[in-house]
Amino acid sequence: MSQDSRPFKRARSVTDGAESSDATPHGDFKRSEEFWMPDGNIVLIAGETAFRVYRGLLALQSTVFADLFASSSPNAEESYEDCPLIRLTDSPHDLAHLLRVLLPTSRMLLQRREDDPQLSLHQISAIIRLTHKYHIEDLHGQALYVLQDAFGPRSLRKWEDDFCSALLSWDDAGPIAVVNIARLTDTPSLLPIALYECCNLGEILIDGRKGEDGTVEHLSPADLKRCVRARNEFAKEASALTSTIFNSGPSGDCTTLDLCTASLHSFLVQIMTDGSVADSAVLENWDYVVRRGARPRNNQGYCSACERELLARASRETERVWSRLPKIFDIEVPNWDS
Ligand SMILES: [Zn+2]
Structure with missing residues (x-):
């Protein structure tokens, strides 16, 4: 669609859903290629983009739009081809995403199909x-x-x-x-x-x-602070998990106690020094690390009974940290981990 050269008249300005009396000087806005309905009866302006759409349809779906349109009184200063101009503070990208759902022009969904894009x-x-x-x-x-x-x-x-x-x-x-x-x-x-x-x-x-x-x-600064504090807490937890999983002895079902005790010790030293235990990823990777130290993959590794025991410890310990997440971040989350 070609760009219309006619300038828009002054548009009403809207901030966070409430009207503002500040009139915006008219300017050359570009038409949205996707949402410029020739018979549209309202023009929404976001950033530098103008969207000519149907006021009735939008008003039916949004009480805020309804109130906004009801209070707009088109006149020569605030209109384009008799359509009231309403200036919004939203990003034109965001507004287009909303309009694609409210006023679909191409793809309408009754039900999602498996191969639909995310x-x-x-x-x-x-x-x-x-x-x-x-x-x-x-x-x-x-x-x-x-x-x-x-x-x-x-x-x-x-x-x-x-x-x-x-x-x-x-x-x-x-x-x-x-x-x-x-x-x-x-x-x-x-x-x-x-x-x-x-x-x-x-x-x-x-x-x-x-x-x-x-x-x-x-x-926000408050949430940033939460993350910094939580990282310290996760580092402590990672250290505690490492100790509980790898430093609590072999499995009760182990038949090669001496070999597995030595294996557990040397593997613990290895993962403490090679960066396998990343502080901030305390909820992840434990199964992978445990399996890496077991005998089939590691000639000097622990037996399969010990591997099972370590996996069980890892599961219990990470569940414990998981249930503590709201406390670690100092937030209230109703029914967390219920
Ligand atoms: Zn063992």
Whole structure:
């Protein structure tokens, strides 16, 4: 669609769902290629992009839009071809993600198919933020469900086996966005896993997460502090786990006690010095490390009875740390690990 050269008249300005009396000087906005309906009857402006859409459809789905449109009175200064202009403070990328769901122009879903592509965290976080802001409750709940499918409460085993989601894909810095969404929407069940993943981000945690429009989001100072403190706690836990798993003697079923005692000792020295036990990944990798020290893979290793015993200890110990996650992060999470 070619760009219209006619300038838009002054647009009304809206901040966080509330109207502002500040009029924005008119300018040359570019039409959204995806959402410029020739018979649309309202023009939403986000950033430099104008979306010509249907006010009735949006008003039916959002009480905030309904109130906003009801209070807009189109006149020569604030309209484009008789459509009221409404300026929003949202990113045009975010608004497009919301409109794709509210006013689908290409793909309509009755039910998800197995081979459907995953939703991106950019899409889902935009939809959650804007459905929160514009009070679109049903869609808000659906989008939060997608996030909870990946980051919501579940057992440690399920998280270990399947920390991925058929519904959602995310980038390395994604957990930062998930923590911020949990705060925005008061959904504490998302916090333990998202904060734990933030603790494993290294420098990315400081650099923040870049959005589609180039803006960078960070954790709040309070949550950043939580992560720094938790890393210290995880380092202590990793040390305690290492000792409990590898320094509590051979299995009661072991038939090669002397050999396994020596094996356990030398393997403990090895993993303490070769970096196998990463402090911040205290919930992960223990099964892999335990198996690495067993006899089939390690000529000097411990027997299969000891391997089973060590795996059981690792499971008990990581379950213990898992159940402590809310306490470690100093957050309240109802029904965690229930
Ligand atoms: Zn043994």
